[in-house]
Amino acid sequence: MLETLMLSRIQFAANISFHILFPTITIALGWILVYFKFRFDSSGNPVWMRAYRFWVKVFALTFALGVVSGITMSFQFGTNWPGFMETVGNIAGPLLGYEVLTAFFLEATFLGIMLFGINRVPSRVHTFAALMVAIGTTISAFWILALNSWMHTPTGFEMRDGVAFPTDWWEIIFNPSFPYRLTHMLIASGLTAAFFVAGLSAYRILKGDTKQAPKVALKTGLVLAAILAPTQAFVGDLHGLNTLEYQPQKIAAIEGIWETEKGAPLLLFALPDRENRENHMAIGIPKLASLILTHDWNGEIKGLNEFVGNHPPVAPLFWGFRLMVGIGLLMIATAWTGVYLMKRRDNLPRWYLRGLVVMTFSGWVATLAGWYVTEIGRQPWLVNGVLKTAEAVTTVPASHVGLSLALYLTVYAVLLWAYIHTLKVMSRRSVEIEEIPSAGGEPKAQNDAIALQTKGANV
Amino acid sequence: MTFNEWLPVIFVGLMGFAVLVYAILDGYDLGVGILLPTAQAEEANRDTMIASIGPFWDANETWLVLAIGLLLIAFPAAHSIILKELYLPVAVMLVGLIMRGVAFDFRAKAAVDHKLAWDRIFKAGSILTALTQGYMLGKYVMGFTPGWASELFAVLSALCVTAAYGFIGSAWLVMKTETQLQKRAVNWTRLAGRISFIGVIAVCIVNPLVNPGVFDRWFDFPLVMFVLLIPALCFLAFLLNDMLLKRLPKAADRHCWVPFAFVVAIFLLCFTGLGFSFFPDIVPGQMTIWEAASATESLRFILVGAVVVIPVILAYTIFSYRVFQGKTTELRYY
Secondary structure (H helix, E strand, O other), X not given: OOOHXXXXXXXXXXXXXXXXXXXXXXXXXXXXXXXXXXHHHHHOOHHHHHHHHHHHHHHHHHHHHHHHHHHHHHHHHHHHOHHHHHHHHHHHHHHHHHHHHHHHHHHHHHHHHHHHOXXXXXXXXXXXXXXXXXXXXXXXXXXXXXXXXXXXXXXXXXXXXXXXXXXOHHHHHOOOOHHHHHHHHHHHHHHHHHXXXXXXXXXXXXXXXXXXXXXXXXXXXXXXXXXHHHHHHXXXXXXXXXXXXXXXXXXXXXXXXXXXXXXXXXXXXXXXXXXOOEEEEEEEEOOHHHHHHXXXXXXXXXXXXXXXXXXXXXXXXXXXXXXXXXXHHHHHHHHHHHHHHHHHOOOOOHHHHHHHHHOOOHHHHHHHHHHHHHHHOXXXXXEOOOEEHHHHOOOOOHHHHHHHHHHHHHHHHHHHHHHHHHHHHHXXXXXXXXXXXXXXXXXXXXXXXXXXXXXXXXX | OOHHHHHHHHHHHHHHHHHHHHHHHHHHXXXXXXXXXXXXXXXXXXXXHHHHHOOOHHHHHHHHHHHHHHHHHHOHXXXXXXXXXXXXXXXXXXXXXXXXXXXXXXXXXXXXXXXXXXXXXXXXXXXXXXXXXXXHHHHHHOOXXXXXXXXXXXXXXXXXXXXXXXXXXXXXXXXXXXXXXXXXXXXXXXXXXXXXXXXXXXXXXXXXXXXXXXXXXXOOOOHHHHHOHHHHHHHHHHHHHHHHHHOOOOHHHOOOOHHHHHHHHHHXXXXXXXXXXXXXXXXXXXXXXXXXXXXXXXXXXHHHHHHHHHHHHHHHHHHHHHHXXXXXXXXXXX
């Protein structure tokens, strides 16, 4: 029988994993929509408007899932981790409060105008509303990552009677890992949205959609991915160096280095063995880990032997990291191949489009893998060096937590299925909508939503 | 009192404001969900009703996040007690909120033959949310004391809150809809108003009986002359509203907004009464706001932000309501 601690950890992981799927898309998709709308405003070309109209509906659906799963998150601290707020509430509270005040209201209020106000306000005011939504989602990421980074690299506080008190808010917000983590996450969102847009557009084209709008969206997604994917590799490397400085035990676990060594190899494959504190069947490139992390072939990397009893489990970090990097490399290859193919010919070959469809949710997998690495890598601490996870958990009986966990898991499974299924339905439906040329010769801004309208309101 | 001692009072005021705004705003959109007719033939009415709350529900729910956020920020000790006591009802409420939030978006985007199913989920989620919120309010008012009397009161409170949300939701529809739907909304408002009235009376009788402190506070001479204005005004608002509703809709749709204003006034009065019963306790009978308050450094830091940002939030919220003012039209993305 699992105890309250483990159940609460699973529940928090389930809630936040489910939640992060949707903001990861909407943070960047909000900016992509601003781009579409801005291109329409400045050129008057209706193709941009059609691309906007399809994607704003996807955005609305994704945003709604983010909102409802986010409300769940806001209750989790109190219900399952009262020790967290009791110990570091003086710091976590205001950061969360600023997120609500400066981000949540902004995005939620302007969302109404962005989604349904296009005929009620001038086009520029509408574009402004879309911009406010995009800014809101980004500000939200700013505050929540400030808090999360502070949990990894806490600064700007002092402990009095076992409770953290703020001494310098600037140091708290701009703590050492924050700039790297924020950049890394924002680019992750950009890549997730880029492959999401490219993948669904490729799906529409494969289903026989010959209109311009999906092509335009596909191109936007691919170019964005081609720029962001290599940038992410660079930023990720900087983030890793920052982690090496502040959380060396996390890096040791990621690299599977049990004993401190000079000229450590970069392991491509290994089976970490927790019992005997060693790897089996290790295949690696000699000295490469030392070179990457210390920029010296013979640089010394601290091993897990220096953190016995105080370091995270190795296998999930080792594998999670390799999954994330693997997908990142696949993203670079896919995006660059696509940009190369687009330069050579008008229509992308079907084999490539199929590949893009497979990659539609690749950003989700990489983002989740990355978050698991960094969050499991913080264990056994909840706030690094300040508060252990086990000390913060609730005293609610395990049966209650088990019940709520079962409830959430059921709901999330249904919702995830419904979400992906609905995206497919929306994409297929959009294929059948005709673009009717107007008298002016230019294809008229045709209503994507006519098919929806036949059955009443099209929320 | 020094400024530092005032800080918890300011924050409990802010939190009360957030809870009240939440109860009014999400109250009307939950109410619309509670009233949603589920017969196959009513699809057009459902579309209109949902369209009337479409641009707003997201922002409305954010007030709940602000309220729970302020509790967490300003009174972490109370936050821990309250959420631990309410662990299961919170989980059920969240599932209710999730169901209605997503149903709202899925209903129009999913395959057409699933639309009615999503509408039913929307209604069920709204009812579940209202019931659990009322239940939690009841448990809170009873100071989380165990026993059947407290459970019974919580159940009564659950029904009252659901009726109250139906009341404000139907008044919203009287204001935002036309023709046959508006006429039905008028009838719903009268019915929900009467049920709410009985509920408020029941709570007013039971609350001072089971909470001796509350009784002493309300019937403390000479303050009693003044505070009894609250129930008196509340009674008057119910009465006038009922009389007005009998004559609605009027020609040229005059006064269609008045019932909503009355219900807002009733919410305000009831809320003031509740606040008066328990202030300065943040957990009734257990903990005052000063005992539960977090560090003054933190309260000062967030207060600066709140003073600057909340007026801006109110300004763009009003802007959004102005953009969508008038009778509800079909929701379109273009």
